Amino acid sequence: MTGGSSRVRTGAPGRAVLLRxxxxxxxxxxxxxxLGAGHQAGEALVPVLIGVVIDQAVAGGDAGALLGWLAVLAVVYVGLSFGFRFGARAGERAAERxxxxxxxxLVRRVLDxxxxAENGRLPGTLATIATEDAKRVGxxxxxxMIGISALTGLLVGAVVLLRISVPLGLTVLAGTPVLLWLGHLLGKPLERRSEAEQERAAHASGVATDLVTGLRVLKGIGAESAAVARYRRTSRDSLAATLRAARAEALQNGMVLTLTGCLIAVVALTGGRLALQGDISLGQLVSxxxxALFLLGPLEVFSxxxxxxxxGRASAARIAEVLSAPPRVTSGGARPARPVRGAVRLRGVSHGGLRQVDLDVAPGEVLGVAxxxxxDAAALLRCLGRRSDPxxxxxxxxGxxxxxxxxADLRMAVLVADHDAELFEGTLHDNVGAAAPGDAGSGRIARALAAAGADEIVRALxxxxxxxxGERGSSLSGGQRQRVALARALAAERPVLVLHDPTTAVDxxxxxxxxxxxxxxxxGRTTILVTTSPALLAVTDRVILLDDGQVTDSAPHAELVRRHAAYRTAVLA
Known part of the structure; x- marks a missing residue:
């Protein structure tokens, strides 16, 4: 029921994506x-010219006429060859572009x-939509282009057949629309099954990406067999959907080919009867x-x-769902103050587990949040980075x-760096300097590496x-990846930096x-450390204790250790 309503809801946007x-x-x-139409018209004229050669040159024994018509045939073949070559090139270029x-x-929408756009979708699912679905729409x-070319060939063939014999031409003109309509009806099951196939394949890709990303964790807890069983079930569902789509495509192709063969047989039988009655010449019968044999090609193309x-319609509907996904937060018209002082204030914020949180962070303050x-820490990070509104x-x-x-303006003023931030494929310097373009020679990257304790990693490589x-920093250990990611966050030098447990994997x-x-x-710049690390909390100006979704105290680290059992449990346990 849900799948059906989804198709109704996304049909029009999917059609818009396809048309665009x-x-x-x-x-x-x-x-x-x-060019394709010229190629098909040339193909249609070849049997006509052969018929003319038979009537005017072979039957009459005229060698000069034979050579002349053969030369015409050669020119037609050269023309249709070039038409196919450059027409196909233009069509492929259009598809790829x-x-x-x-x-x-799609990437622009995902990175908005x-x-x-990512709501309810695994990363692998989005990757499949951006690759396979985009390819099918392209x-x-x-x-x-091929359809227009085939239709041209069909019309040229029908006109020539009309000139040879009205019954022959009418047979083609009457049979073609019926054949196209039946092909469209037979394509409906394929569209539905193709959509299901792509959904299952995208889900399987997403599950595979999810499992590979967490491979070390899975090995650590001995959950390899459960992971394999999960992927086997998902892959089996994807295979079943693919086989159903393949059967639907084979059925459509087979039925259309059968109907096409019937139409061609009717044309050939009609022509043979007219030739026996003397209504058309031998050359016209050959033509x-x-x-009739030529028309088999265009009619098969329609399948x-x-x-x-x-x-393409099924894939366009899936793409439309991503492009039209409602944004998680709205875009305001105000601009941050210039320069950004870095004063952060929360007033009565409730979100997730947070309840009526009030918080003031002074410009330049280093604040700890335990x-x-x-x-509760995750909910606070979502609000500070405006991944969600309270x-x-x-x-x-x-203010x-x-x-x-x-x-987008907020991201240039406030950077929320998660503790599990991913590295991308490239060099270590490329990763650290990603948020500081053109600044590689100023020493900022070197200072950021030293501050994050990543300079020793550079020396060891x-x-x-x-x-x-490597991709996702695969050649580095967990602690090394974490320090490189921290260096990248520091090198960005945002006025406000929020760090979430940046040292969980280091000694x-x-x-x-x-x-x-x-x-x-x-x-001198506002920094918020959301962590339970005593080493990090010890260097802050003060620490906010979040207990049961509320701010219960604010004091230096040492003072909170002395007077709060909940703080000692969270930080020292």
Whole structure:
């Protein structure tokens, strides 16, 4: 029931995506269609010219006429060959550019600071939509070009058959629309099953990505067999959906081919009867039979076009769901104060487990936040980074509510760095300097590496900072990845930096060094450390204790250790 309503809801937006993808490549489509139409018209004329050769040259024994008509045939073959070559090139270019434009649009939507596109979707699912679904929608451009070309060939063949014999032409003109209509009806099950196939494949890809990402954790807890069983079930569902779609496509192709063969047989039988009655000449009979065989090609093309359109419509609906996903937060029209002082204020904020939280962070202050419940810390981070707006209350930056700011502008003023931030494929220096473009030679990256305790990693690597870290930092240990990610956050030098447990994977000695380095590097700029690490909390100006979703106390680390059992349990246990 849900799947059906989803298709109804996304059908119109999916059609809009499909039409936009086609219109965006109209120049290449027009060129490819014209050249393809010329190729098909030339193909249709070949049996006609052979019939003329038989009637005017072979039957009469005229060698000169034979050579002349053979030369004409050669010119036609050269023309249709070039038409196919350059027409197909234009069609492929349109398909690839269309798919590329969709991929860019999808990536732009996924990276939109307002969020929302990832809701309810695994990363692997989004990757499949941006690759396979975009490719299928792009392929529709090629299908449209081929369809126009085939229709041209069909019309030329029908006109020639009309000139040879009205009954022959009428047979083709009457049978073709019926064949196209039946092909469209047969494509409906394929469209539905293709949508299910892509959904199952995307889910399987998402589960695989999820499992690979957490492979070390799975091995650590001995859950490999459970993970394999989960993926086996998901993969089996995907295989079943793929087989159902393949059966639907095979049924459609087989039925259309059978109907096409019946139409061609009727044309050939009609032509043979007319030749026996003397209504058409031998050459015209050869032309008619040749045209009937030629028409098999365009009519088979319509089956391919129908299948591509069905799959393209299903993929376009999935793409439309991502592009039209409502943003998680709205975009305001206000701008942050210039320069950003870094005063952060929460007034009556309730979100998730947070209840009526009031908090003031002075410009340049290093504040620690210790939460007895990790879920409360996560809720606070979502509000500070405006990944979600509070259910009630307001978060302000320099007196301006965050919900009145554009999320992109906010990201340039406030950086929330998660403890599990991912590295990307490239060198270590590329990762650290990602948020500080053009600044590699100023020493900021080197200072950030030293503050994060990552300078020793650089010294240990064979090529230093130019060493490739691999996808997701796979060549580094967990502690090394965490320190490189922290260095990247520091190198960004945002006016307000929020760090979430940046040292959970490092030893105590390194953690103490990192704590001192962060304090020194961020001197004079607002820094919020959301953590239960005593080494980090010890270097803050004061610590806020979040207990049961509320601010229960605010004092230096040592003072909170003395007077709060809940704080000692959260920080020292």
């Amino acid at each position: 993808a086609i219109r965006g490549q109209r120049r290449d489509l027009a060129l490819g269609s014209v 269309s798919a590329h434009a969709l991929r860019v649009e 600071p307002r969020g929302g 392929a529709v451009a090629m299908a449209v 008619a039979v040749g045209l 391919y076009v129908n299948a591509d359109l069905a799959q 939460a007895t419940d990790p879920a 259910d009630s209350g307001v978060v302000e930056l320099d 301006v509510p965050l919900n009145e700011l554009d999320p 064979p090529l230093g900072g130019d060493t490739a870290v 105590a000695v390194t953690e103490a060094r990192v704590a001192a380095g962060v304090r020194e590097f961020r001197r």
